[in-house]
Amino acid sequence: AxxxxxxxxxxxxxxxxxxxxxxxxxxxxxxxxxxxxxxxxxxxxxxxxxxxxxxxxxxxxxxxxxxxxxxxxxxxxxxxxxxxxxxxxxxxxxxxxxxxxxxxxxxxxxxxxxxxxxxxxxxxxxxxxxxxxxxxxxxxxxxxxxxxxxxxxxxxxxxxxxxxxxxxxxxYRYFPEPDLVTLDPSAEWIESVRQSLPPLPAARRAMLQELTGYDPQSEAVIVAVERGQHDYVKAIAEAGGDPVKALIYVTQAFAEAGAQPAVPPADIAALTILERDNKLSATQAKTVLAEIVANGGGDAVAIAAAKGFEAMDTSAVEAMVDEAIAADPDAWAKYCAGEEKAAGAIVGRVMKASKGKADGKIVSAIMQSRRGS
Known part of the structure; x- marks a missing residue:
């Protein structure tokens, strides 16, 4: 009770x-x-x-x-x-x-x-x-x-x-089952059962919080734990991958894969590092991830090279941002006035000009710098 x-x-x-x-x-x-x-x-x-x-x-x-x-x-x-x-x-x-x-x-x-x-x-x-x-x-x-x-x-x-x-x-007329004896488990037995239990959901969320810094109630953490994918995220991190990107990749790419996706954790780990180090844009990384998942594994570096993916020089991205601003002054004015949604028009122009090679995070950072905030 x-x-x-x-x-x-x-x-x-x-x-x-x-x-x-x-x-x-x-x-x-x-x-x-x-x-x-x-x-x-x-x-x-x-x-x-x-x-x-x-x-x-x-x-x-x-x-x-x-x-x-x-x-x-x-x-x-x-x-x-x-x-x-x-x-x-x-x-x-x-x-x-x-x-x-x-x-x-x-x-x-x-x-x-x-x-x-x-x-x-x-x-x-x-x-x-x-x-x-x-x-x-x-x-x-x-x-x-x-x-x-x-x-x-x-x-x-x-x-x-x-x-x-x-x-x-x-x-309600509750009454005991006459053919069953009363159970009175000892404290020692209860503790032995407690120690034999696998990590419970709260512990799994805490593990992902420690690993990624995400709030235990964040959607990504809750989804990973509900699907039983927390250990897979941990395995990617232990293979040298970026924990935050590992959590995002797993929850987005393995919706149907269950607790044990077939892709070796090291393959996902390698991809997280490419994106983390800005050698691939988020869009490019998503494309590579889809191929890795479809094939049950793969060399992220080789797949990226085969697709012609390469990091764009920051100065080239800056030039594209300036061109996009000049092409759409109304959207830029709204963005500078605090209308964050207006940024989408500028980002979209840059992504189109770069054929998806520009990293959205870098584009946003340049725009914020140009705006002065």
Whole structure:
């Protein structure tokens, strides 16, 4: 009862309990316009998974917003995947989520809660909570009262429907399984299990933060950890690659490759150095990366040479920037006035003139220097 889950944002959600249950079955609702229980003609019961064990994890009422709820479920899912407890695919039913929603004014007790079922994705969870909170507020504002009930989330309609009135928690009739003895694990056993666990998502994010300097909540870090690509990024860095560019390359180029891309880390490492040292522009590096990925590896230097890629002299880039400014004085005036989007027109002219060989970062730096900021 003293468990908790610390979220990346710093929110701490208490864990009331985690207990084993047996699955009962699956309902299929036939007829109607949506195939949901609401409006269906009849329901079919599938007991093929009856008796399959499942773990129910019950959180405490520490979650205050739909965003926190989504973050909590995402972190819990990532942990279950990391330790191998489940593939946690909500869309396939291997991980399910029910949400209890209540509203109250600041300084007043919690309101009557309603349980929402049929939430099959993290996105649906956020939508369902937002809708249900708004529904309850509207009921209370109109002078009504909230009934404790179970409600069905209809993702197509974007709303909840009443399934059944709900008994109080004390009326759930929890009782122990008579054929199973009570478990009382020792502190030593718990610690041994803790030590045997692989790095959890929080530790993986911390590793990437130390490696790259990126915030643990940055999109690139979160994506790499969710895909299980953190160790691959680390391997590229250990092979002498630039860690920041390694993280960017991996999250952009290996969207479908999973945790272990086939490309040797050293091949990616070599490419990151070429771009870092301004021997390739970002556009050129992206082209080389695509070929390396397509071939399952490759010599970045050789590929760049075969394509005629070479670093442009800074003075040549400066001349192109000056020509672009002269060709589009209106865009330059807007940029100098602080309209950053106007820079795109100037950069575009330079990239066209250089046939993509100019490095965008160098172009931007020259423009900032010309502007005096």
């Amino acid at each position: 003293d468990g908790f889950l610390a979220l990346p944002s710093g929110t701490v959600v208490g864990i009331e309990r985690a207990h084993l249950e047996e699955d009962t079955g699956k309902s299929t609702h036939v007829g109607g316009s949506t195939g949901r229980i609401h409006g269906s003609d009849y329901s079919l019961m599938d007991f093929n998974r009856a008796g399959v064990p499942l773990v129910e994890i019950v959180s405490r009422p520490d979650i205050r917003t739909s965003e926190q709820a989504k973050e909590y479920v995402a972190e819990l899912r990532a942990i279950l995947e990391a330790i191998g407890a489940s593939d946690a695919k909500m869309e396939e039913g291997s991980m399910r989520c029910d949400a209890n929603v209540s509203v109250h004014k600041i300084g007043t007790p919690f309101g009557t809660r309603c349980e929402i079922k049929n939430v099959n994705s993290i996105r649906a969870l956020g939508r369902a909570i937002d809708y249900e909170a708004r529904r309850q507020i509207d009921v209370l504002d109109s002078g009504g009262t909230i009934r404790q009930e179970t409600r069905h989330w209809d993702d197509a309609e974007g709303r909840t429907h009443t399934l059944r009135t709900k008994e109080d928690a004390d009326d």
